[in-house]
Amino acid sequence: MGIETILTSCGMCYVGCGIQVKVENGVAVSIQGDPNNPQNRGNICAKGQAGLMNLYNPHRIKTPLKRTNPQKGLYVDPGWQEISWDEALGTIASKLKAIQDNPKQLYIQGWEITGDSHLWLHAFASAFGTPHYSSNGSPTCGKVIHPVEFFAAGGFHQQPDLHHCNYCILVGTQFAIAARASFNHIIRDMADARARGMKLVVVDPIGGFAGSKADQWVPIRPGTDTAFALSMLHVLLNELGIYDAEFLKHKTNAPYLVGPKGLYARDPSSGKPLILDAADQKTKVYDDPTLSDPAIVGAGEAGRPAFALLKEHVAKYPPEKTEEITTIPPATLRQLAKEFGEAASIGSTTVIDGVKLPYRPACVDWAKGPQGHKHGFHQSWPLKLLNIVMGAVSVPGGILSTGAAGKKPFRWFPEGGTDGMLEKGGNILPLPHPKAFPGRTPTKPVRNDLAELFPLAPHYHTLLPITAENHARYGLDYGLQVMLHTPTNSVLGSFGDLNVVERFYRSIPFIAGFAVEINETNLFDDIVLPFPSYLERFDFNAGTSSRQLGPCGQDDWFWQIRQPVVELAPGLRHPQEVLMELAERVGIRDDWYRLLNHTFRLKEPYALEPGHRYRADEVVDRTAQGWFGEDHGLSWFQEHGVIRFPKDVDEVYIGPFLKARLPIYLEHFLQRGEELKEVTSQMGLDWDFSDYTPLSEWLPCPSYNAVQKGDYDLIAVHYKFPYVYGAFGNDNPWINELCEQTDAYSILVNEQVAKRKGIADGDEVWLESPVRKVRAKAKLTQCIHPQVVGIGGHFGHWAPGMPIARGKGLNFNSLLPTDLEHIDKISTALDHCVEVRIYK
Amino acid sequence: MTNLSVEESMRGQTIDVRIRFMGDLRAVVESADLKLSLPQGTSVGDLLKSLAERFGDPFAKWLFTGSGELHHHILIFVNGENVRDIGGLTAELGAQDDRVELIMLPMFEGG
Numbered sequence: 002m003g004i005e006t007i008l009t010s011c012g013m014c015y016v017g018c019g020i021q022v023k024v025e026n027g028v029a030v031s032i033q034g035d036p037n038n039p040q041n042r043g044n045i046c047a048k049g050q051a052g053l054m055n056l057y058n059p060h061r062i063k064t065p066l067k068r069t070n071p072q073k074g075l076y077v078d079p080g081w082q083e084i085s086w087d088e089a090l091g092t093i094a095s096k097l098k099a100i101q102d103n104p105k106q107l108y109i110q111g112w113e114i115t116g117d118s119h120l121w122l123h124a125f126a127s128a129f130g131t132p133h134y135s136s137n138g139s140p141t142c143g144k145v146i147h148p149v150e151f152f153a154a155g156g157f158h159q160q161p162d163l164h165h166c167n168y169c170i171l172v173g174t175q176f177a178i179a180a181r182a183s184f185n186h187i188i189r190d191m192a193d194a195r196a197r198g199m200k201l202v203v204v205d206p207i208g209g210f211a212g213s214k215a216d217q218w219v220p221i222r223p224g225t226d227t228a229f230a231l232s233m234l235h236v237l238l239n240e241l242g243i244y245d246a247e248f249l250k251h252k253t254n255a256p257y258l259v260g261p262k263g264l265y266a267r268d269p270s271s272g273k274p275l276i277l278d279a280a281d282q283k284t285k286v287y288d289d290p291t292l293s294d295p296a297i298v299g300a301g302e303a304g305r306p307a308f309a310l311l312k313e314h315v316a317k318y319p320p321e322k323t324e325e326i327t328t329i330p331p332a333t334l335r336q337l338a339k340e341f342g343e344a345a346s347i348g349s350t351t352v353i354d355g356v357k358l359p360y361r362p363a364c365v366d367w368a369k370g371p372q373g374h375k376h377g378f379h380q381s382w383p384l385k386l387l388n389i390v391m392g393a394v395s396v397p398g399g400i401l402s403t404g405a406a407g408k409k410p411f412r413w414f415p416e417g418g419t420d421g422m423l424e425k426g427g428n429i430l431p432l433p434h435p436k437a438f439p440g441r442t443p444t445k446p447v448r449n450d451l452a453e454l455f456p457l458a459p460h461y462h463t464l465l466p467i468t469a470e471n472h473a474r475y476g477l478d479y480g481l482q483v484m485l486h487t488p489t490n491s492v493l494g495s496f497g498d499l500n501v502v503e504r505f506y507r508s509i510p511f512i513a514g515f516a517v518e519i520n521e522t523n524l525f526d527d528i529v530l531p532f533p534s535y536l537e538r539f540d541f542n543a544g545t546s547s548r549q550l551g552p553c554g555q556d557d558w559f560w561q562i563r564q565p566v567v568e569l570a571p572g573l574r575h576p577q578e579v580l581m582e583l584a585e586r587v588g589i590r591d592d593w594y595r596l597l598n599h600t601f602r603l604k605e606p607y608a609l610e611p612g613h614r615y616r617a618d619e620v621v622d623r624t625a626q627g628w629f630g631e632d633h634g635l636s637w638f639q640e641h642g643v644i645r646f647p648k649d650v651d652e653v654y655i656g657p658f659l660k661a662r663l664p665i666y667l668e669h670f671l672q673r674g675e676e677l678k679e680v681t682s683q684m685g686l687d688w689d690f691s692d693y694t695p696l697s698e699w700l701p702c703p704s705y706n707a708v709q710k711g712d713y714d715l716i717a718v719h720y721k722f723p724y725v726y727g728a729f730g731n732d733n734p735w736i737n738e739l740c741e742q743t744d745a746y747s748i749l750v751n752e753q754v755a756k757r758k759g760i761a762d763g764d765e766v767w768l769e770s771p772v773r774k775v776r777a778k779a780k781l782t783q784c785i786h787p788q789v790v791g792i793g794g795h796f797g798h799w800a801p802g803m804p805i806a807r808g809k810g811l812n813f814n815s816l817l818p819t820d821l822e823h824i825d826k827i828s829t830a831l832d833h834c835v836e837v838r839i840y841k
Numbered sequence: 842m843t844n845l846s847v848e849e850s851m852r853g854q855t856i857d858v859r860i861r862f863m864g865d866l867r868a869v870v871e872s873a874d875l876k877l878s879l880p881q882g883t884s885v886g887d888l889l890k891s892l893a894e895r896f897g898d899p900f901a902k903w904l905f906t907g908s909g910e911l912h913h914h915i916l917i918f919v920n921g922e923n924v925r926d927i928g929g930l931t932a933e934l935g936a937q938d939d940r941v942e943l944i945m946l947p948m949f950e951g952g
Contacts, residue, residue, distance in 0.1 A: 015951075105868035114951065127946055130867030136950040143952015157951070369952075419908065432949040433914035442907050444899030447869055453899055459948045549951065592863060595942065599916065599923065672907070 008642030010543035012535025017544010065089035113487035141373035148437035151426035155415030156405030168344030173370015182550030208784030230383035243342035245392030255308035256295035266303035307666035362398030373833025395656030417661025435459030497817030519802025749791030886930030
């Protein structure tokens, strides 16, 4: 066998870096970054290098198991018994067939983003006929950013343009320092940007990894991002008068006239929104070819421009008032707003590859932090507005949108729609993107996740444990009967309060899932199917960096595949082949193929044909040839690892080429809210409509109120480590060593606060939320807001299959109350700040 | 919309269409398949409107936006071809035994 180096894709997180794996006599011995892969340019992180230890984890599951103990619970031994694949798949198929006449009783937890399973299960759910498919793992992450990004920029996620940005504000994210997509690419861009003088400001309750690299760390009270953003907007628009008027006039709905009820004034015959043309003082429809100078201030007979309303609205949030909410001093806020506004260089242009473009080298970036609140949508949206009013969207130096546009091997680009607004997001795959504009019309729910009552949300799994408590309360006459899941540890990672989660999982009579090792979710399984390591697998879809979350800026577009570097361990099967057999046994294979062909754009002669069963490598080969030509099948990728194409300027900076307007005023929120009121009223549901407003208001989280009332004195928040992604690798000895050496298993407490409580560094303390009381080790630091406790990672395991991770650190989600009161009524995000107290 | 006239049916100017529901629509309709006789010249758009009337809420609202546009999560195949490639909603269901697959896909998310 000898020594060889094999090119493949990392699977230790959702990114998917290009890697070179050295294999000696059939044993993988080292992992390095592939310097030819534009995603990571040779870089590899600690998680990636530690992947070897996941491959050779002695606790991996390598044969199907069935439970013999009918009792289920968080701490109940399932009494595993090894069984054959035939028995395992036969049992699962029989359970699926039993609900085939009413297939909505199936729930598929499909988050396995490192490879193909995610998309294959997506198609499986549709072919089977269930709406209950969860395409994400977290109860917060992605719930706001994706819908906002698609209607306000065109792509899947956002990234500051580190190649040109001079002033970058990070709010509740450790972008390019400890987290985010294309991580091993953007950390180098971030280092380069800082070296050339970009000012980095981090607004975050915790001055952690990002704060330590920042020029300025601004501690903020959790759940007050709305107030911060609205105050920034007030200073920019009303005190400094800095905004990109030309951009707002011609590329947003800022000039759309709004009537007294908050709705657009519309042309009676066409129904189109009206604009006042300041040039001739005539009211015209938004797309009138004679429109030359849309008014964004003042008033017309039909109404007032949306921008005028925004200016007036944000005036309610002067820094002196918001200091009481955010704790950010007015002088600091004004300093940030002034620097940000000036750095945006409104009116300036630059030339890239011969194309003249607006140049706005300042932006605000946000991600998980602002999303994870009871009013998560409105905690996040005004942060996006800061970029929009500066004209700093999808132009050099501003905020860019990932995966929004491309030309090879297909063409995709965002498009306008209703009322001339951006409506159709750009997506390389022909799958429906998360869409919050114009939204759906609410109806009485059929779904267990109440999707019908969240007309602006893209997914809804956080509602499942809540409705499972009382289906009838929501007009549902059934519960979930069968669950299929990926190796993702959804019990610890996808919901909150463990008592509620336990009742939910116990309410599902049959659960089957894949497992790398037996984690806490697998403890509820009736059947366990072993899942191969990424170093043993074929995947056409090898991480998210090519598809939706690649590096923005002028770097090559690329595609990579995943190939095994070692032989599949005896007893294991490729997950694609397992699902294929299951689909065949259930009788949905040909429908499923139709959807897979659609998902992967497979046409003759590469389309999957009815009646055939394929090997995983055959599917990857057909798809690669279908996308890149017959000379670029699997064998080409096995030799070269990655295919890359230079991007044109209009793929990178799509703003000037986008034929649609961006929103600053969310008129459709009013419409959907009114429709929803009618439905919930018919159902007799008490519902909170305070978020159905076109202009954001700051509204407190329950934790804010609890602290104000004095019931609790601290708020716990979650943060990320660069060497931990979800529970991937928590049982990895190298990652564990990193965590131990860096005190990652401790909770962060403000030093002065701790001293007042008589708590010393390293002390064992009680940490108590409304739903859980646990022991924790305190790490004292000055780099945390005094009202905050910081809990990092995704720890707190107890599953017997994870002996290294067992008993270390805390599971943050388990502290979170999980009920309708803690769900964002727009995005379905679960509130991720929770009132706590600590004591010895 | 084309009227489903009894007169036309009696004259034999109808086609048989087999409709298969997948994704969320399957859950709403509570049936995997439906067979309909429709007037010749019926378009895909006509068929959808007819189905929306037949099944009412929430089927119609999952299918169409408030302004009557087809939602982006709806995928339609006619005899195996995506209707977007054969004329969209104006495509006619011309042949006997047309097979229509009506699918509502989950939005593709992340996080």
